[in-house]
Every structure is written in C-alpha cells, then in structure tokens.
Amino acid sequence: MAAHEDDVEALVAEREYEAGFVTDLESDTVAPGLNEDVIRFISNKKNEPDWMLEWRLEAYRQWQQMKMPRWPHLHYPPIDFQKISYYSAPKSAKDKPKSLDEVDPKLLETYEKLGIPLREQEMLAGVEGAEYPTSGSNVAVDAVFDSVSVATTFKKKLHEAGVIFCSISEAIQEYPELVRKHLGTVVPRGDNFFAGLNSAVFTDGSFVYIPKGVKCPMELSTYFRINAENTGQFERTLIVAEAGSHVSYLEGCTAPQRDENQLHAAVVELVAEEDAEIKYSTVQNWYPGDENGKGGIYNFVTKRGDCRGDRSKISWTQVETGSAITWKYPSCVLNGDNSVGEFYSVAVTRGMQQADTGTKMIHVGKNTKSTIIAKGISAARGEQSYRGLVKILPSATNARNFTQCDSLLIGDKCGAHTFPYVESKNSTAKLEHEATTSKIGEDQMFYCQQRGLSEEDAVNLIVNGFCKDVFQELPMEFAVEAQKLLNVTLENAVG
Amino acid sequence: MISIKNLHAEVEGKPILRGIDLEIPDGEVHAIMGPNGSGKSTLASILAGREEYEVTEGSVTYKGKELLELDPDERACEGVFLGFQYPVEIPGVSNLYLLRAAVNARRKYHGEPEVDAVEFMQMVQEKIAHVGMSMDMVKRGVNEDFSGGEKKRNEIFQMLMLEPSLSVLDETDSGLDIDALKVVASGINRLRSPERSTILVTHYKRLLEHVVPDRVHVLYQGRIVRSGGPELADTLEEEGYANLETDEAAATS
Ligand SMILES: Nc1ncnc2c1ncn2[C@@H]1O[C@H](COP(=O)(O)OP(=O)(O)OP(=O)(O)O)[C@@H](O)[C@H]1O
Ligand SMILES: [Mg+2]
Numbered sequence: 001m002a003a004h005e006d007d008v009e010a011l012v013a014e015r016e017y018e019a020g021f022v023t024d025l026e027s028d029t030v031a032p033g034l035n036e037d038v039i040r041f042i043s044n045k046k047n048e049p050d051w052m053l054e055w056r057l058e059a060y061r062q063w064q065q066m067k068m069p070r071w072p073h074l075h076y077p078p079i080d081f082q083k084i085s086y087y088s089a090p091k092s093a094k095d096k097p098k099s100l101d102e103v104d105p106k107l108l109e110t111y112e113k114l115g116i117p118l119r120e121q122e123m124l125a126g127v128e129g130a131e132y133p134t135s136g137s138n139v140a141v142d143a144v145f146d147s148v149s150v151a152t153t154f155k156k157k158l159h160e161a162g163v164i165f166c167s168i169s170e171a172i173q174e175y176p177e178l179v180r181k182h183l184g185t186v187v188p189r190g191d192n193f194f195a196g197l198n199s200a201v202f203t204d205g206s207f208v209y210i211p212k213g214v215k216c217p218m219e220l221s222t223y224f225r226i227n228a229e230n231t232g233q234f235e236r237t238l239i240v241a242e243a244g245s246h247v248s249y250l251e252g253c254t255a256p257q258r259d260e261n262q263l264h265a266a267v268v269e270l271v272a273e274e275d276a277e278i279k280y281s282t283v284q285n286w287y288p289g290d291e292n293g294k295g296g297i298y299n300f301v302t303k304r305g306d307c308r309g310d311r312s313k314i315s316w317t318q319v320e321t322g323s324a325i326t327w328k329y330p331s332c333v334l335n336g337d338n339s340v341g342e343f344y345s346v347a348v349t350r351g352m353q354q355a356d357t358g359t360k361m362i363h364v365g366k367n368t369k370s371t372i373i374a375k376g377i378s379a380a381r382g383e384q385s386y387r388g389l390v391k392i393l394p395s396a397t398n399a400r401n402f403t404q405c406d407s408l409l410i411g412d413k414c415g416a417h418t419f420p421y422v423e424s425k426n427s428t429a430k431l432e433h434e435a436t437t438s439k440i441g442e443d444q445m446f447y448c449q450q451r452g453l454s455e456e457d458a459v460n461l462i463v464n465g466f467c468k469d470v471f472q473e474l475p476m477e478f479a480v481e482a483q484k485l486l487n488v489t490l491e492n493a494v495g
Numbered sequence: 496m497i498s499i500k501n502l503h504a505e506v507e508g509k510p511i512l513r514g515i516d517l518e519i520p521d522g523e524v525h526a527i528m529g530p531n532g533s534g535k536s537t538l539a540s541i542l543a544g545r546e547e548y549e550v551t552e553g554s555v556t557y558k559g560k561e562l563l564e565l566d567p568d569e570r571a572c573e574g575v576f577l578g579f580q581y582p583v584e585i586p587g588v589s590n591l592y593l594l595r596a597a598v599n600a601r602r603k604y605h606g607e608p609e610v611d612a613v614e615f616m617q618m619v620q621e622k623i624a625h626v627g628m629s630m631d632m633v634k635r636g637v638n639e640d641f642s643g644g645e646k647k648r649n650e651i652f653q654m655l656m657l658e659p660s661l662s663v664l665d666e667t668d669s670g671l672d673i674d675a676l677k678v679v680a681s682g683i684n685r686l687r688s689p690e691r692s693t694i695l696v697t698h699y700k701r702l703l704e705h706v707v708p709d710r711v712h713v714l715y716q717g718r719i720v721r722s723g724g725p726e727l728a729d730t731l732e733e734e735g736y737a738n739l740e741t742d743e744a745a746a747t748s
Binding site: 441442443444447448449450451452453454455457461462464465467468469 | 567577579587592594636657
C-alpha cells in the first residue's frame with residue numbers, strides 16, 4: 001500500500017510541475033471565436049515549436065475555404081463556429097454541476113446499471129470537486145482498475161519494449177521528428193471540413209509509436225493515458241507501426257461521458273508499414289441528450305488508416321451507442337501490395353439519435369483485400385445510415401472486397417438507410433455485397449418469452465446474437481463490456 | 496392440471512375458437528386432432544400467451560391459477576412449455592445460450608440460485624444423448640440452418656431440459672422420419688409422470704402408437720366436437736373428418 005501511495009505522490013508532483021508551466025500565461029480560457037490569434041494562443045499555451053504553429057495556421061487558412069458537408073443524412077441546426085471557445089483549461093467550478101442531484105437522472109441510472117461506483121459517477125458527470133487523488137487527471141473509467149498504480153507499471157513495461165505511448169502534446173515536445181514526419185500524412189489538413197478544423201485547433205490526443213518488429217506487450221487503452229486532460233473536443237491521435245510491428249489500441253469507454261462541449265471533431269491517423277498490424281477498437285458512448293435530443297454531443301470524426309507497407313493490416317472495430325449526431329467513416333487506404341483492411345461496426349441509435357457512419361476502403365496495391373461488416377440497430381425514433389465506399393484503383397489488380405450490412409429495427413418509428421458506393425477501375429476486382437434489414441420479429445420474441453425470458457432479456461439476447469460477428473473482433477473484456485452496454489442502451493426499447 | 500372453460504378467441508375480429516371446454520387431469524396425455532385451420536395452433540398459442548389472439552370469453556385455470564392473467568414468460572416459469580409447430584431461427588444466439596438463460600429465468604422466478612456451469616453442461620450431455628443431437632449442433636445458432644426434423648428434435652431437447660409441468664406440443668411429429676419420430680415419442684414418454692401432463696396436437700395416429708394418450712379430442716371449427724379414448728384416433732384415420740359436420744350439429748344443439 002505504501003509503495004502505491006508514493007506513486008501517487010510522485011505523480012501529483014509531476015503534474016503540478018506541468019501545471020506550473022502553463023499558468024505563466026495570462027488566461028486559461030479564450031473567448032469564443034476563431035481566428036489566427038486564437039490558434040497562436042493554443043500553440044503558445046502548449047509551448048509548441050514554430051513548425052507546429054505554422055502547420056496549424058496553414059490548416060486554418062485551408063479550412064476557411066471549406067464548407068460543411070451537406071451530404072450526410074443528418075438533421076441539425078447550423079453550427080456557429082464563432083460561438084465556440086477553442087481552448088479552455090479544466091472547467092471552472094461554476095460551470096460544473098454542484099452535486100449529482102443536478103445531473104440528468106437517466107445518466108445516473110445508466111452508471112448504476114454498468115456498476116460504476118458513486119465516486120466515479122461524480123467524476124464522469126463532471127461534478128464540482130469530484131476528482132481523483134491525482135488531482136484532476138481525466139482517467140475517467142478506471143472504475144475497475146486502480147488507475148495510478150496500473151498506469152505506472154504499464155508505462156515501465158512499454159518503455160522496456162521501446163513503445164512510445166503518450167499524449168500528442170508530449171510527443172510534439174519529446175519526439176518532434178516522429179510527429180512531424182507522420183502528422184497529416186494520412187488525413188491531410190485539407191481533407192475535409194472537420195479535419196481542417198481539427199488540424200487548426202486540436203487540443204490533445206494520443207501518440208503511439210511501435211518500433212520495428214515489436215509486438216506491443218499489452219493492449220493500449222486510452223483508459224490508462226493519465227495525462228489526458230481536456231482532450232475531448234478536438235482530439236488528435238496518431239499511431240505509427242513500423243515494419244513487422246503489432247499493436248492493439250482501445251479507445252473510449254462504456255460509461256456514458258458527458259461534456260460541456262457539444263461539438264466534437266476528432267482526427268485519428270494510423271500508419272502501418274510493411275507487415276505491420278494495427279487493431280483499433282472503439283467504444284463510443286458520448287451523452288446522446290435527453291429523450292428530445294437536447295444537450296447531446298455532435299460527433300464528427302475523421303479516422304483513416306494507411307496500409308503503407310506490403311502485407312500490412314489495419315482493422316477498425318467500433319461499437320457506437322452515444323452522441324446525438326454521429327458522422328464517422330473509419331477508412332483504410334490499401335497502398336501496400338497484399339495489404340488488408342477491415343471494418344467491423346455496431347452502431348445503435350435510439351431516442352432522437354442520428355448516425356451517418358460507414359467506411360471507405362481504397363484499394364491501391366495489388367491483391368489487396370477488405371472486409372466490411374456493419375450492423376446497425378435503430379430503436380425508438382433513431383435514424384441511421386450506412387455509407388460505404390469501396391474504391392478499386394487501376395493499379396489494384398486482384399483486389400477483393402466483402403461487404404455485409406445488416407440493419408435491425410426495433411419498433412416502427414425508426415429508420416435505417418444504406419448507401420453502398422462502389423467504384424471499380426480494374427476488371428480483375430472481386431466484390432461481394434450483402435445487405436439485410438430485419439425487424440426484431442414477434443416470433444423470435446415470443447419464442448424466447450415462451451422459454452421463460454422476460455421481454456427485456458429477449459431483446460438483449462436477439463440483439464447480441466445480431467452483433468456477434470462484430471463483438472468477437474473486440475478484445476475479450478471490451479467485448480463483455482460492449483455487450484453489457486448494448487443491453488443497458490436498449491433497455492425499454494420495446495413495448 | 497389445466498381446466499379450459501368455454502374459451503372463445505378471435506384474431507383481427509375473426510372468431511376462431513368458439514367455446515372450448517377441456518379438462519386435463521395431472522399425469523394425463525391428451526391428443527388433439529382436427530382438420531387444417533380448425534384452431535389447434537390457436538389454442539396452443541393462447542395457452543402459451545401469444546398476444547395477437549384476443550380471448551373474448553371463457554377462462555383457463557392452470558394449477559389453480561388464472562393462466563390468462565400471466566405474461567408468457569411467467570407461464571413458462573410456472574411450467575408451461577410450447578413445442579412450436581414452426582420453431583423460429585435466432586441467428587448468432589447459440590441454443591445453449593438460450594437454454595441457459597431459460598433455465599436461469601426459471602430459477603430466478605422460483606428464488607433459486609443460477610445454474611452452475613458444470614451442472615448445466617452435464618445436463619446438456621445427458622439430454623442430447625436422448626434426442627440424438629450432437630454438441631456441435633446445440634452450440635450452433637438457435638435453429639439456425641436446422642432441417643425441419645432437426646428443429647423438432649431441438650424442441651424436444653429443450654422440453655427435456657426444462658422439465659415442464661404442462662407440455663403443449665404442436666405437431667412436433669410432423670415432417671419427421673421414422674427414427675426421429677421414435678426419438679420424439681421417447682422424449683415425451685420420458686417425461687410422462689403423475690405430476691406432468693401433455694397436450695399433443697397431431698394429424699397422425701402413428702405418434703399415438705408410441706405415446707398412447709389417455710384421451711383424444713377432435714377440434715372442428717373452433718369447438719371440440721368429439722372426445723374418446725385412444726381408439727378414436729383409429730376411427731378418424733379410417734373415416735377422416737367427413738362425419739364431423741353432424742358432430743358439430745350435435746355439439747351445438
Ligand atoms: N394471425 C392470424 N391472422 C389471421 N388469421 C389467423 C391468424 N392465426 C390463425 N388464423 C386463422 O385461424 C384459423 C385457425 O388457425 P390454426 O393455425 O389455429 O389452425 P390449425 O388447426 O393449427 O391448422 P393446421 O392443422 O393447418 O396447423 C385459420 O383459419 C387461420 O387462417
Ligand atoms: Mg397448426
């Protein structure tokens with residue numbers, strides 16, 4: 001126990017030192033609005049080198065020429081980007097709920113069901129004064145783990161393997177060449193409106209570097225990234241896997257996360273060199289808003305992996321249950337010959353939630369192979385679209401794709417739409433597409449109930465069966481959590 | 496065990512059951528026969544609690560309780576089992592997973608602890624042997640890509656696992672080859688005991704040669720128009736349902 005306390009103290013000390021660094025600046029928050037000065041402020045605040053500032057400014061200039069995408073099947077009021085504050089230090093006390101009494105009771109109910117202790121609940125809901133002994137670190141969901149001690153042993157092990165896993169801000173300071181070499185090479189600044197915005201104003205995120213031939217000794221989880229303060233709104237993640245390396249990265253958590261910032265625009269870039277393999281798993285459970293959709297998060301994410309080397313492999317697995325609006329298309333660019341891209345997804349929309357998600361598989365190299373398994377579940381008045389693009393370039397001889405999109409409807413006020421796009425410029429390509437839409441059948445429900453299952457258990461059973469192909473791609477504990485999350489999410493969805 | 500009195504039911508305003516009276520004492524097996532569309536599956540579904548059928552008159556008492564007031568899952572936990580005429584497929588959910596959930600639902604209902612994994616698997620091993628199913632098969636999705644006959648075996652397997660007090664088997668013998676028919680019959684006989692009762696809905700005498708019923712009833716246009724001993728099945732097999740019109744007249748008068 002004593003050793004553990006020492007660790008805590010060491011960490012607290014480190015943290016205060018870091019904090020001391022930034023308080024030199026006059027203010028902790030910038031006024032709403034976006035201009036070059038705001039970007040300079042952010043960069044300065046983070047003590048960034050000049051090239052980083054220049055990079056941001058260039059992104060900002062490009063972004064000003066861009067327009068918000070209009071094509072998604074989503075409805076929301078226009079976003080005024082001049083009304084958003086682009087930098088704020090940890091929330092000031094007056095903005096926080098004073099106690100759990102002020103927090104949406106539905107949210108608390110969910111915490112309860114996921115078995116999160118009261119103290120953690122306060123943390124997650126952002127209640128004033130509810131903080132970890134490590135002072136304000138945002139390790140929210142270490143509910144089950146002892147965050148500090150785990151994180152410490154964890155860091156040591158990674159260090160021995162030569163793996164770098166830190167915040168992107170830290171990486172910009174400590175490993176500037178690595179960041180500079182790869183940042184924006186997968187998702188360029190001008191890629192799309194939200195990526196442009198993120199490039200200009202990103203606040204933090206993760207950086208992972210796996211050296212040549214190294215198999216990362218453990219799964220990397222954002223849970224353990226202890227210096228993850230305030231990364232929520234414009235998160236930037238970069239993962240580089242050198243030749244022959246392997247890594248499995250877990251993002252997000254099953255507990256619903258609340259955030260004052262309504263707009264979220266993250267960018268994730270993955271680079272896989274020859275024979276490297278990256279597995280990226282996400283559980284996204286941002287606050288979806290109340291039953292009228294009020295207060296929910298708008299989540300506009302650009303995630304892309306570059307299978308740069310021959311025989312490299314990138315696999316995206318995601319379980320999406322949160323947010324009021326989700327706009328997200330994790331993609332793979334299959335540059336290397338014989339490289340492999342995979343996308344496994346479960347997306348749930350209920351209440352007034354809207355989701356427009358899918359993937360893009362761009363086949364460039366020879367014998368490239370991609371698999372897409374997308375499962376959409378809509379309940380109540382949830383609206384969901386699957387949008388998938390499979391593109392075969394002339395160079396991609398013998399490319400193959402298998403796509404399967406299944407939609408499950410619960411009730412009759414919800415909707416599911418599929419928009420599969422295929423562009424093939426090479427006649428040797430083999431493409432297969434399967435799509436199904438089904439309602440949870442009364443027959444299936446009755447069958448389960450006749451065997452003794454309650455209505456709720458019957459729905460859970462059928463839904464979990466529907467999602468099995470995706471859940472089995474998740475790391476074990478994550479899969480169990482995801483299943484539980486889905487059950488809680490769909491509670492009261494029927495009847 | 497169960498006592499059905501003057502049961503009337505309709506679906507979408509169309510009357511289907513028109514006054515059924517049926518009494519099944521503890522330990523007895525009763526067969527219900529009758530032409531297509533006479534209401535046999537409707538009766539079975541109503542006993543199990545299917546919502547689309549509206550009971551307009553009459554009552555059903557089961558083990559002293561008003562059966563019609565219970566939800567389908569409560570009825571199941573109280574020991575009512577329906578062997579479906581057309582068992583559904585539930586993709587991705589293994590038979591074992593469903594069964595374990597079913598066993599535990601019962602246990603919970605009766606305030607008992609969950610079934611121990613080892614104990615459960617031993618039970619499965621024993622029961623699949625009775626019905627000639629393999630472990631691989633029961634690990635597959637519920638009825639997923641099962642043949643018609645395999646689905647029926649699976650219903651019997653589930654029945655053996657759940658040990659119901661009242662089994663309502665809706666044409667579990669239809670579409671079976673000779674071996675499968677014997678399996679189904681021996682499954683039913685295995686559970687036969689003074690504290691269990693069975694309703695066998697069937698079109699064919701051949702099942703009743705293996706499972707000899709205490710009573711045979713003929714359902715015709717929503718009423719039971721004739722009842723008798725096992726020999727009634729022979730008569731029906733010889734004569735068909737041609738004489739039922741007159742029976743019905745007799746029943747109404
Ligand atoms: N959901 C429904 N909607 C409309 N009509 C129905 C429905 N269910 C049953 N019926 C009708 O009720 C009548 C009785 O059907 P039921 O399935 O009970 O017959 P059955 O005796 O089981 O016949 P079979 O021997 O062919 O299985 C039929 O005329 C059928 O068309
Ligand atoms: Mg029938």
